[in-house]
Amino acid sequence: MTSQAFRLQFRWETFNHDLLASVVVFLVALPLCMGIAVASGAPPATGIITGIVGGLVAGALAGCPLQVSGPAAGLTVIVYEIIHEQGMERLALIIVLAGIIQMNWAWLQLGQWFRAVSPAVVHGMLAGIGVLICASQFHIMIDDLPKGSGLENLATLPSAIWKGLVQDDSAPMNHHLAARIGVLTIVGIVMWNLYAPRTLKALPSVLIGVSLATVTTALLGLDIAHIKVRDNLLTIINPPTLDSMRHLLDPAILGEALALALIASVETLLSATAVDQLHHGPRTRYNRELFAQGTGNLLCGFLGVLPMTGVIVRSAANVEAGARSRASAMMHGGWLLLFVSFLPFILRLIPTASLGAVLVFTGYKLMNVEVVRELRRHGSSEVLIYAATLGTIVVTNLLTGVLVGVGLALAKLLYTTQNLDASLERDPSTGRLMLNLQGIATFVSLPRLATALEAVPPSTDLEVRFSSLRHIDHACLQLLESWAKLHTASGGRVDLDWDKLNGLSYHARKDVRAATGWRKWIY
Structure with missing residues (x-):
């Protein structure tokens, strides 16, 4: 045929x-x-x-x-x-x-x-x-x-x-x-x-x-x-x-x-x-x-x-x-x-x-x-x-x-995806004050982060743990950076892996994708 x-x-x-x-x-x-x-x-x-x-x-x-x-x-x-x-x-x-x-x-x-x-x-x-x-x-x-x-x-x-x-x-x-x-x-x-x-x-x-x-x-x-x-x-x-x-x-x-x-x-x-x-x-x-x-x-x-x-x-x-x-x-x-x-x-x-x-x-x-x-x-x-x-x-x-x-x-989407848990507690073994960050940190949850930081006593050592943090935006990063400078100037100390924290931001992930060719693959 x-x-x-x-x-x-x-x-x-x-x-x-x-x-x-x-x-x-x-x-x-x-x-x-x-x-x-x-x-x-x-x-x-x-x-x-x-x-x-x-x-x-x-x-x-x-x-x-x-x-x-x-x-x-x-x-x-x-x-x-x-x-x-x-x-x-x-x-x-x-x-x-x-x-x-x-x-x-x-x-x-x-x-x-x-x-x-x-x-x-x-x-x-x-x-x-x-x-x-x-x-x-x-x-x-x-x-x-x-x-x-x-x-x-x-x-x-x-x-x-x-x-x-x-x-x-x-x-x-x-x-x-x-x-x-x-x-x-x-x-x-x-x-x-x-x-x-x-x-x-x-x-x-x-x-x-x-x-x-x-x-x-x-x-x-x-x-x-x-x-x-x-x-x-x-x-x-x-x-x-x-x-x-x-x-x-x-x-x-x-x-x-x-x-x-x-x-x-x-x-x-x-x-x-x-x-x-x-x-x-x-x-x-x-x-x-x-x-x-x-x-x-x-x-x-x-x-x-x-x-x-x-x-x-x-x-x-x-x-x-x-x-x-x-x-x-x-x-x-x-x-x-x-x-x-x-x-x-x-x-x-x-x-x-x-x-x-x-x-x-x-x-x-x-x-x-x-x-x-x-x-x-x-x-x-x-x-x-x-x-x-x-x-x-x-x-x-x-x-x-x-x-x-x-x-x-x-409203439900905003509530469920923009949640941030910022809790202060002391490490029972070392006695150091710890700030645990979990969830997603964006400008919507910025007041909650600010409240937690304001509760840190001056001239104290603070360890920031964020292994369970999935994302952080520029507003929260800027707040942490400015607060850390003021806290250090007042005689305190902030233990924080800034490079790793910056890696959780959108722009950092975007740069990684561009460098690995992922952007070209997805398009």
Whole structure:
């Protein structure tokens, strides 16, 4: 076989795998795109258009070839708040800015830095989002309207459950019927995950649950709300107007765009890291992936639809279905485009309660209470960071919660890595005074070192022991040197190996690496 024939055969085999995987991803993405749009307070078709852009544009440019992009549950909270407070037109402007910010971050080579987030913060963020999604979408699942805030949604859950359990002839909506269809959807998803025949396992459980609910609703002729989708997708497109562009430099708009870009980037690149662990193909190029997401969001903003991120549920389905290249993600976008262009009437058969139930189930999975056990293994402080992030998101908003979590994680890092134990004691055999230094001596721990030195009586002999000291910075070195001069001038004596102590500083180690050629090796 010639090399050209081999390449053609390889490409054909790859295409076969990607084609089958793209169909599976399309079937997973279709209900999720619509459900996330409904949860965000936007028309269902806006979620589908975002999925199309995520497949055709972000998929073509992606730095993580097997990652699938589209509307994400992790952004529903912040998007819902923007739409509720400022409207779809302002959202479009914010998404345009967020896309530009992401592209600039990629140009500045900041892709890898978005992975440097404490797992406790990430899990707390996802859990907080999960709580808010469950609380808001439970109201959708019974054909009711979500309330104005996350706390209101949580507080009104008991009354929502009562509406779903009890038939009320005086109510204009059949909440109890919608609730049963929602429960049927969740039961269908769970049962398919547990008992699906191996030969049919490739069919996504979300599709099975929604299909079961749709068929049941149609056969019984239930009078509940259905998805509203226009025949012409072009009528959904609502780009920002020239008049709205004058708000580009509005501090409030810039703040919302920065928050959206930050959260979308973190979710995307953490998802890409997870995708790398699922296969043995090419590894993620993080800056390229960040640029692809920025380009996709820029286009989504100009189209007036929802923002996108890389999403782990659809990406995992893509890998499990046997995808080999970026062609799978791109083709899934093509299937979405064909479906909504030629078969929109099928979407109008889907009950809104069923999509609400899909998001309730998704929110429950995002909460993932089992992760608390894993965090506890690394210390109670990790659980505290997780709980603080989760609680702040629920009580205030997503950005504040993430900032609180990151702040606590940095405080913990500062406490654990900048600790210095400076203790004075006398050697029982010689009677000499000793200063024992252990840990890391930096400017943060300088007051502790200064306190220990001030406790040394004048005109005494002091032996400084630092065999357990791992690092010392310039500030602490300077303090020791100036104190030693003053102590010696007052008639005292300091026994200290200055050369060895200086060797623990960063610059000394840097010089050693340069001299041994280590710097050249690492680069």
